[in-house]
Amino acid sequence: MHLPFHLANHLDSALRAAAGRLGFGDRGFEPEVRVADPAHGDFQANGALAFAKREKQNPRAVAQQIVDQLDAETAATFDCSLAGPGFINFRLKPAALLAWLAQHDSEAHLREAAAGARRGQHWVVDYSSPNTAKQMHVGHLRSAVIGEALCRLLAFNGAHVIRDNHLGDWGTQFGKLIYGYKRWADPAALERDAIEELERLYKLGHNATPEGSPELDEARAELVKLQNGDPENVALWKKFSEVSLAAFQQIYDRLGIRFDHNLGESFYNDKVDRVYRELTETGLAEDSAGALVVFHDEHPRFSRHAERPNPFMVRKADGASGYASTDLATALYRTEHFQADGIVIVTDFRQSDHFEQLFLTVGKWFAAKNYRRPELHHVTFGAVTGEDGKALKTRDGGTIKLKALLDEAEVRAYAIVTAKNAERPEAERFTDAECRDIARAVGIGAVQYADLSQNRSSNYVFSWDKMLALDGNTAPYLLYAVARVRSIFRKAGLDPAQPPTAGATPPETPQELALARKLVQFADAVRAATQQLRPHFLCLYLFELAGAYSAFYAADKVIVDDPAVRARRLLLCHRTLIVLESGLHLLGLRTLERM
RNA sequence: GUCCCCGUAGCUCAGCUGGAUAGAGCAGCGGUUUUCUAAACCGCUGGUCGCGUGUUCGAGUCACGCCGGGGACGCCA
Structure with missing residues (x-):
């Protein structure tokens, strides 16, 4: 049995084919496959409801016809059932779970399997972008952390990613x-x-x-x-x-960030004249009070008729270029020089208007000049606030420097690590150097993860105690799960790179089944996070996976005498390890052997 | 004044293109260790999804109107 990496995608195709055999495809049948509540199955297809309604048919009958038309392989992979008004539920058979897990056996293979989604695409990601001659402060944290995670997600999906630090250097x-x-x-x-x-x-x-x-x-x-x-x-x-x-x-x-380019504003100094020329000759830009501006009359906000007009200022009245012109030049350069299929710009929400105007202008400009138009995404995020809901500041009201913030994360993590270390049996204690290394990964990881695990569009309340907690949706909890998997291999004298999984039987116990099901959904989590440019979908998944592993760990002993049981549990442990590590690496975190 | 984001359990938040009884974590209460890291696991308690009207077989999700918090609005980025 060969199973594709992305099972929801596979089901989508199988359902389309089945519906096609019934002639539903021509009438606009859409499968609507999604990950299901575990109580109902692994995946569900809701498309029969909408289709039956449009066609004035009984939805359960439609769903039944589609199920009856499914190909033999799909029927052998899933238990299919109808429920409610016409949902089709799919539950992977244990043998299919085993087959998927057997195939996806290393971080490299997961990467290879996922890379089909965006192979050949070029994506420019513009993030961090601090001003030169100034310290980076807390305000720079989210763009850097979210931007890097998005780069890694896009690359994992097969895209060629160009990391560009658009410095404020002019x-x-x-x-x-x-x-x-x-x-x-x-x-x-x-x-x-x-x-x-x-x-x-x-x-x-x-x-x-x-x-x-x-x-x-x-x-x-x-x-x-x-x-x-x-x-x-x-x-x-x-x-x-x-x-x-x-x-x-x-x-x-x-x-964990390394840019490919640092093309700051100064780089575009000699490229804005072309912007002025082309926007003028295409009639998009006009003179207003001595400045060169673009209005978007179809848009109430950016129309010249607005009560308080808010034009896109391409050239200032004194003849100087502003950020609008350099951003336009930047969009063109990325399209022409980097052959960008997509451009992602990661800045805070206050710049939303600017980027909306930028994208509207680029759209019209590129259309007028017949330039290829890349996908443009402004990835916004909310403010980082203190626990009082106000902007995060030092005690005396100053700006918190990013360096000081990261230092404090490590100091706080070190205090926790050394305290736990003292409680350990002497033979298992870490050296001070090991404690410091663990504190670095945990402290920095906690800061990164706290930021990434929340939906980026809301403000984010910064709390040391919450991000460094060992339970809940935090970096320490996930890193701990990784350490516990590795510990099993270490204690058993096994190499986690070469797990002895031959002879593994399909998952049986409720905890084994729940864990295996969660592992298979990695593909969906990565897809959702990448498509919507929202890393928190991946975080939530990893947290649930770590939870499923912890439940399994508590319920089912891995190193047992029965060779088949032992092999299948080692398989589950190993696949949990590679999925957790792959996921954490995608978020930019460093994982640990022990903690 | 116009527009954007946010409002879900005491607290911090999930809820994917409208789908099944609205989910986690923390806090609170109770349990689990002669066994691979208890930094863990299991159970219980906790909700007029800001308010209202509407669209729909179905609304936390969509539309419109309010209320509350934050933000943007001509030469800063």
Whole structure:
């Protein structure tokens, strides 16, 4: 028996074929296959209801006819039954569960099996995108963590992913920074912590150049020199970018992030003229109060007739480019240079209007010029708040630096790990180095997972105690489940890469069956998370899988004498291990051997 | 004023293109270890899905209108 990776997909095809034999296909029958409540089955098809209603037929009779037409292989794989007004329920037979598990036997094979979904597609993911010469703070966390998970999900589905860090590396602030740098730079401080020193210099520069002062004119002159290619200022600006990227990479290393490109706003300086030209010649852009703007009259928000018109500002009245023009140039570059089939931009919800206007404009512009149009997605997320519901701040009301946040995560995890370690029998205790390593994975993983496990569109309440809890939907709980699986192999002297599963019989006990069913649904979880660009679907699945494993672990002893039982339980343990690890890796977490 | 997001158990949240009796975790109460990590497992308690009207065989989910919280709205990104 050969079973495909994505069983819901397979059922969809089988049902379409069956309906086709009845002539229902031409009349718009849609199977509507989804994962079912375990009480009803593994999958359910609801399509007979809508179809029967349209055709004025009895839905149960329609469902029965379709079931009768199913091919022999599908009928041999699933127990099919009708329920309620015309639901078709499918429950995998134990032998089919075993067959699926036997085939999907490593992280590499899971990856290979999933890669069919988006093979050959190019996806550009724009995330993190901090401003150079500034520290990354809590506000940068979600974009980085969610963006990286989306990259990994898309790649797992077979896409070629281009990770692009769209740095804020251009703008008027550099005039003030250069002004401050030239007067007050402290070489020792730059050596020690470059970004902190640049922030200090910017503040000095900013405070020394009040509105209307001659100092402000000097700062503006520095900016003009930079824009005109003055070697000294360009060298300074490049230095700012370099030290910033080096500092960012220290954060990215801890979060498992590595960009393919850092094409910041400055990269598009020489590419905006084409945007002005093409938007003007296609008649999309027009002059308004000296600025070049685009209206979208069909849209109440962006129409020129709106009470408070909100045009898309392509070029400012002073002739300078704004973020609208660089974002337009960026969309074009990604389409032409990276051959993007899809572009995902991960920023917070406050920029929704901007990206809606951007996408509307790109759509019309590309259509007018006959350019290929990639899928455009603005992946938004809510704010990170403290437990009082307000923006997360330090005790004295300051901004929390991302570095400090990650440090604290590790410190808190270390305290828990060492406390647990002291309770352990002496022979099983970890060394201090091991405790620190575990604390790193658990602490950072907890921060990542807390962010990913929640639907990204709502605000997210930051709570150390909740994310570091050992029970509930948390990173420690999942990492613990992984460690418990590995522990079985270690105690039994077995190599988890080569599990002795020959002779495994189909799952039998309720806990074995529940676990096997959950494992098979990995494909659905990955698909839902990727299609909707929402990693929390995968998190929820992994939590349920870990729960099914824990129940199995408590109920059914693995290392038993009966060779068939032992082999099938080792098979379940091993497949749980590879699915949990694959899933956690997709989320950007590092998994552990022991904890 | 226009538009966007959110409102589900005491708390934090799931609920996939409308589908079966609305689910978890925490907190609370009770149980489980001579057995592979008890950082675990099992059970119980807990709901007018913000309010109302409508569409539908069927609404937490869709439409419209309110209420409450957050946000955006011409040269910042």
